[in-house]
Structure formats: C-alpha cells, structure tokens
Amino acid sequence: xxxxxxxxxxxxxxxxxxxxxxxxxxxxxxxxxxxxxxxxxxxxxxxxxxxxxxxxxxxxxxxxxxxxxxxxxxxxxxxxxxxxxxxxxxxxxxxxxxxxxxxxxxxxxxxxxxxxxxxxxxxxxxxxxxxxxxxxxxxxxxxxxxxxxxxxxxxxxxxxxxxxxxxxxxxxxxxxxxxxxxxxxxxxxxxxxxxxxxxxxxxxxxxxxxxxxxxxxxxxxxxxxxxxxxxxxxxxxxxxxxxxxxxxxxxxxxxxxxxxxxxxxxxxxxxxxxxxxxxxxxxxxxxxxxxxxxxxxxxxxxxxxxxxxxxxxxxxxxxxxxxxx
Numbered sequence: 001x002x003x004x005x006x007x008x009x010x011x012x013x014x015x016x017x018x019x020x021x022x023x024x025x026x027x028x029x030x031x032x033x034x035x036x037x038x039x040x041x042x043x044x045x046x047x048x049x050x051x052x053x054x055x056x057x058x059x060x061x062x063x064x065x066x067x068x069x070x071x072x073x074x075x076x077x078x079x080x081x082x083x084x085x086x087x088x089x090x091x092x093x094x095x096x097x098x099x100x101x102x103x104x105x106x107x108x109x110x111x112x113x114x115x116x117x118x119x120x121x122x123x124x125x126x127x128x129x130x131x132x133x134x135x136x137x138x139x140x141x142x143x144x145x146x147x148x149x150x151x152x153x154x155x156x157x158x159x160x161x162x163x164x165x166x167x168x169x170x171x172x173x174x175x176x177x178x179x180x181x182x183x184x185x186x187x188x189x190x191x192x193x194x195x196x197x198x199x200x201x202x203x204x205x206x207x208x209x210x211x212x213x214x215x216x217x218x219x220x221x222x223x224x225x226x227x228x229x230x231x232x233x234x235x236x237x238x239x240x241x242x243x244x245x246x247x248x249x250x251x252x253x254x255x256x257x258x259x260x261x262x263x264x265x266x267x268x269x270x271x272x273x274x275x276x277x278x279x280x281x282x283x284x285x286x287x288x289x290x291x292x293x294x295x296x297x298x299x300x301x302x303x304x305x306x307x308x309x310x311x312x313x314x315x316x317x318x319x320x321x322x323x324x325x
Contacts, residue, residue, distance in 0.1 A: 048153035
C-alpha cells in the first residue's frame with residue numbers, strides 16, 4: 001500500500017520543512033514553495049516501484065513515499081551513515097534541452113544491493129555480516145541494471161509534469177567520486193520505503209538538483225486537485241435528455257448484388273438483376289451492425305422484425321468487412 005505508515009522500525013532522520021524561506025544574505029534552497037505536486041509525483045512513483053521490486057525480490061511488498069525535504073548535498077552526505085551505499089547518477093534530459101546537463105542521483109543501501117545480487121544468482125538474498133568496503137564489478141553491474149529498470153517508472157511518474165528522460169550512469173561506492181555535484185548544491189530529497197513480510201524496511205533515496213528543476217517551476221508549483229468537482233444533477237439531467245433526442249439512420253440491407261462493368265454499361269429499362277437473400281437480413285445503424293431481422297409487413301407497410309441484437313465487438317467488426325464474394 002502506498003504511503004501507508006509502516007508498522008516496523010525504519011531509519012529515522014529529522015526532516016526540515018520543504019518551504020525554505022531562506023535567510024538574508026544566503027541563497028534560497030527551495031524556490032518552489034510547499035512542493036505538494038512533487039509529493040504527489042513521489043506517491044505515483046512509489047506505486048510503480050512496488051511492482052518493480054516485487055519482481056526482483058520475489059515477494060509481496062509495501063512501498064511508500066516519505067515526506068520530501070530540500071537540503072544541501074553536503075548536509076545530506078553528513079547525515080548518512082558511513083556504511084556501504086551505492087550512489088548511482090541518473091542523467092536527465094528533455095526534448096527542450098532544458099535539463100541536458102543535469103543529473104539526478106539514486107542512493108541505495110549497500111546491504112540491499114548485495115541481497116539483490118544474491119537473489120539474481122539463485123540465492124535467498126543473504127547478506128554478509130560484515131559488508132565489504134566497496135562493490136565488486138558484479139555488484140556495480142547489478143546497480144547499473146537496477147537504474148536502467150527504474151528509468152521507465154521515473155519517466156512515467158514525471159510524464160504528467162514534464163517529459164524528462166533518465167539514463168543510468170556508473171555507480172560509485174563513495175559520494176566523493178561523483179562528478180557534477182557539489183556540496184553546496186541544493187537537492188530535493190525524495191525517500192521511498194520498501195517493506196516485506198520477512199525483511200526489515202529498506203530506504204531508497206532519489207535526489208533531484210533544484211537547479212535542474214527550475215525550468216519546470218510552473219508545473220511544480222501548480223495546484224494539485226485531489227478530488228473532482230461534483231457534477232450538477234440538473235445539468236446532468238439536461239444533458240441526458242438532449243442526448244436522447246439525437247436521431248440515427250436505421251437501414252436494412254436486403255441484398256447487395258455484384259455485376260461486372262460491361263453488364264452495368266449494358267443495363268436498360270426492363271432488365272432484371274437477380275438477387276438472393278436468406279431468411280434474415282442485417283439491420284444497420286450508420287455503419288454499425290445493430291442485429292438481424294426477418295422481412296415482413298406491419299399495418300400494411302413493409303417492415304423488418306428484429307430476431308437478434310449484436311452489440312459485440314465481433315458484430316461491429318463484421319459490419320465493416322463488406323459483402324462476401
């Protein structure tokens with residue numbers, strides 16, 4: 001369940017308010033305000049990540065989005081433990097080219113990454129008691145592949161706000177090895193929790209540089225409508241009555257004989273064109289098949305009596321196939 005409060009212990013940290021108003025003489029970290037739209041985007045992404053990680057971990061999971069925070073990258077680094085983590089750059093690019101040189105950052109706990117590797121090679125997700133100081137080439141390849149798999153959910157979550165493409169780069173075991181990100185850079189930190197029945201919660205962080213999102217500021221600061229307005233019953237009734245008065249042409253096709261061009265050119269008054277039809281004829285509404293009917297009379301006039309109705313997709317498809325040869 002997305003955004004549900006987990007009932008087991010999770011890694012805690014003090015999270016500042018996202019609406020950072022700054023101090024005179026300093027650079028404002030968050031120019032976007034309360035970032036409600038960004039929080040809704042994270043909730044959508046959490047739903048997509050749940051399906052992704054369920055397929056990798058082979059168990060039912062809960063995934064939720066934590067409240068986001070805006071802070072300097074150096075402060076984010078300082079609050080993380082010194083244990084092994086994967087720092088995976090995700091290049092951001094858009095059709096307009098406004099984010100061509102920007103990169104997001106996915107931060108994955110080292111133990112979680114090693115558990116994925118063990119599962120990939122047929123294990124049970126076991127993790128060594130003492131984590132290594134850095135990732136092996138196989139572990140780096142696994143983290144890179146995970147970034148490739150997360151790129152599609154990221155694009156889907158952002159699609160309603162901006163068409164941004166994400167491409168996984170080379171993971172690092174230390175943030176000091178990252179290029180293109182400075183300690184003073186303001187980052188929007190989004191955190192996602194993953195919790196299974198037999199595992200402790202794991203947190204995955206996705207960091208977006210504030211500078212890269214400034215071209216999309218109008219979308220990020222827009223109002224989010226959680227509930228659609230109720231429709232006026234009087235308006236709905238008037239619309240229904242108006243729709244019910246729309247008229248449709250109904251026709252019955254007795255026969256559709258086919259003649260050659262030479263025969264057509266030779267026709268004259270009095271010539272007979274033979275036709276044949278079965279006990280039932282099709283009844284059409286516009287170009288769609290309404291049903292089948294028999295031909296007869298009613299009140300002294302020619303009429304058709306419906307014997308069956310065909311509103312299925314197959315019936316409509318047959319209506320467009322044309323006459324059989």
